[in-house]
Amino acid sequence: MVKVRSIATETAPPEARPAAAIHALLVERAQAADVQAWSRLYQEHFDGVFRHVRFLTGDDDLAEDLTQETFAKAMTSIASFRGQSSFSTWLGGIAINVVREQWRWQRNTRTAHGRMENMQAVEPQADGAPERVNLQKTRAKVLYTILEGMPAGLREIFVLRDLQGMPAREIAAQLGISEGNVAVRATRARARVRAELERLGWLSPRQGA
Amino acid sequence: MVKPAAGCVMTEHRHDVEDDPTLAGLLSEVRGGVEARPIRRGNFYEAVLRAHRGDPETVPRTMVEEAAALASVVSLAGARGAAPAADPELEAFIEDVRANGEAAAAERRLAGIPALLTAKPARRWWRAIAGVSVAAAAALLVVLGADPGGSARFSPQVDGGMMARVLEGARGASVRARVMAAEPAAAVRTGPPAAATSADRDASDGSTGASIDPDPGTTFVSHETDQSRKEERRSTKPTRRPAPQLSEFDAAIDPLIALDEAAQLRWREGDRQGAEALFREIIRRDRSGRWTHLAYGDLFVLVRERGDQPGEEALWREYLERYPRGPHADDASAGLCRRAGAGATVCWLRYLEQRPTGVYRRQAERWLDGHAAEAP
Numbered sequence A: 001m002v003k004v005r006s007i008a009t010e011t012a013p014p015e016a017r018p019a020a021a022i023h024a025l026l027v028e029r030a031q032a033a034d035v036q037a038w039s040r041l042y043q044e045h046f047d048g049v050f051r052h053v054r055f056l057t058g059d060d061d062l063a064e065d066l067t068q069e070t071f072a073k074a075m076t077s078i079a080s081f082r083g084q085s086s087f088s089t090w091l092g093g094i095a096i097n098v099v100r101e102q103w104r105w106q107r108n109t110r111t112a113h114g115r116m117e118n119m120q121a122v123e124p125q126a127d128g129a130p131e132r133v134n135l136q137k138t139r140a141k142v143l144y145t146i147l148e149g150m151p152a153g154l155r156e157i158f159v160l161r162d163l164q165g166m167p168a169r170e171i172a173a174q175l176g177i178s179e180g181n182v183a184v185r186a187t188r189a190r191a192r193v194r195a196e197l198e199r200l201g202w203l204s205p206r207q208g209a
Numbered sequence B: 001m002v003k004p005a006a007g008c009v010m011t012e013h014r015h016d017v018e019d020d021p022t023l024a025g026l027l028s029e030v031r032g033g034v035e036a037r038p039i040r041r042g043n044f045y046e047a048v049l050r051a052h053r054g055d056p057e058t059v060p061r062t063m064v065e066e067a068a069a070l071a072s073v074v075s076l077a078g079a080r081g082a083a084p085a086a087d088p089e090l091e092a093f094i095e096d097v098r099a100n101g102e103a104a105a106a107e108r109r110l111a112g113i114p115a116l117l118t119a120k121p122a123r124r125w126w127r128a129i130a131g132v133s134v135a136a137a138a139a140l141l142v143v144l145g146a147d148p149g150g151s152a153r154f155s156p157q158v159d160g161g162m163m164a165r166v167l168e169g170a171r172g173a174s175v176r177a178r179v180m181a182a183e184p185a186a187a188v189r190t191g192p193p194a195a196a197t198s199a200d201r202d203a204s205d206g207s208t209g210a211s212i213d214p215d216p217g218t219t220f221v222s223h224e225t226d227q228s229r230k231e232e233r234r235s236t237k238p239t240r241r242p243a244p245q246l247s248e249f250d251a252a253i254d255p256l257i258a259l260d261e262a263a264q265l266r267w268r269e270g271d272r273q274g275a276e277a278l279f280r281e282i283i284r285r286d287r288s289g290r291w292t293h294l295a296y297g298d299l300f301v302l303v304r305e306r307g308d309q310p311g312e313e314a315l316w317r318e319y320l321e322r323y324p325r326g327p328h329a330d331d332a333s334a335g336l337c338r339r340a341g342a343g344a345t346v347c348w349l350r351y352l353e354q355r356p357t358g359v360y361r362r363q364a365e366r367w368l369d370g371h372a373a374e375a376p
Helices: A002-011 A014-031 A035-057 A060-080 A087-109 A112-120 A132-148 A152-163 A168-175 A179-199 B021-036 B044-054 B061-069 B088-111 B119-132 B134-146 B160-173 B175-181 B195-203 B226-234 B248-253 B255-268 B272-285 B292-305 B309-322 B329-338 B341-354 B361-370
Strands: none
Touching (some): A014 A060, A087 A152, A087 A168, A152 A168, B255 B272, B255 B292, B309 B329, B329 B361
16 A cells, blocks of 8 residues: 555656645545545546546446446455556546446347447438537447447447547556557557448548558 | 547547548547536445445445445535636746645545544444444434435434434444544645644634624534433543644635634534534635535535534525535535425426436436326
8 A cells, every 4th residue: 555655656746746645645545445535536536437438338327327336346446456557547447347348238138230220221411411419419329339339349449549539558558458459459440430431321431442 | 630538638649540531520520529418426425335235345334324424525626717828927826826725625625524533432322322223223224225316314204313323423433433543644744733733723713713604594403312422421532633734834825724724623622613613714705615615515514413404404505595506516406305395396306407417316206206196
């Protein structure tokens, strides 16, 4: 536990030390089952985890539920936090695992293929269409439906990298893979998404491709 | 250009999606749509309850009880106004001062609820209550656990004083003991050890406490039992956390910091009325609103701890009148609905209307599902 504090204070820039030290102390207290420390960590990290999970799922209600599940899992596994990464990275990794479980469950209970068929019935509209908001919603729906049909390893990389805009370094830390692996998977994922969008008529084939 | 998500730091150039402008455009639109939706507020109590259900050994029942007793923790960062950066130099200076205040506030929030009673008497008191009425306490705890939304926790059928005592006892036996054990490191302190005492003198020299308006409609009712009073008298030397240290610099920059420290000290010393008066003074003086919500949070806990249901309701109403969209507004609205008795259906309907993404919307929906016939 002392290790957590020393990491935070040694690596943080001087001006950030008080906040980093306080945060490290909060984590220490959380590891000692201090509810007040947990409530503060919850308060500080809820928005970030919620945004993260919402990007991964595309669904606010589900994101809220899975964010709660993420914190519940964090509370029961805080002893395993060794301070090798930041607390938020560790929390982000838990969130991804929680989302993966959800994806597995969804795969077993629904058929992404069926939804893909429905998506083919949705006619792509021109950008100048009057119902801009509806168009935006439809595009989001199409994209998330395509993602549902993809393997989890590509799906999460695509969301984190291309949709959420997370740096490769952070993705690698959260997923426990190398940055090079992130880059390879991201290229594959992007190619797959593009191919599906082309097939459904939402994107034109790239010239020279 | 692919913009990063809020809260996400982009530290590297992106060449990948930029090479595909049509895909980038579509993703940008989807991202904008996702981010435009409001962020939901979390319910900490429900997260702890869920953790307890998943692993009751690591997250014991006492933690759930503690979570239920905690007032909302307010993010001062969220309360900050976004001032236009017309003068970058001045902004940088203000930001430094603000960061200093934030650090003090963070330290104060870290300290949590001051330790008033020793852990031992509270535990003995809890055991005494448990010994006399194990069944009643167990039933109460089952109610707590069985209702994640907490609809029964503060329902008129449950004696508020009893609940407050149960929670008080639970906290006394655990949180306080742990808070005392886990004393904040010297690294987070900002001043010499003697500063807290002088700050307390400054804040309690009579000029602050005397000018406090009493809480309108609040009746101070003691719900303490003879047993608990005896236990308190028996504790000859209360174990307390040493007073948080306060630098004169902090106090000079923001007298509210000194007031807050003084209020915490009074609370630790058992002078709850004095603490309340000082929290009221903070609310009266705070022009920025940064400390007000923290002070209200402490007032909610103080009023709840003394089992004063009418006082608590009056405080919720007062807060909602002043800050209908404040960080405690959701909790206050739901609290009033739980206590609304015959008017609960109308209250929950109004709650859903005013707070469609509120933390307690599921509780509201559950209530309305069960009382559909009463809807106007």
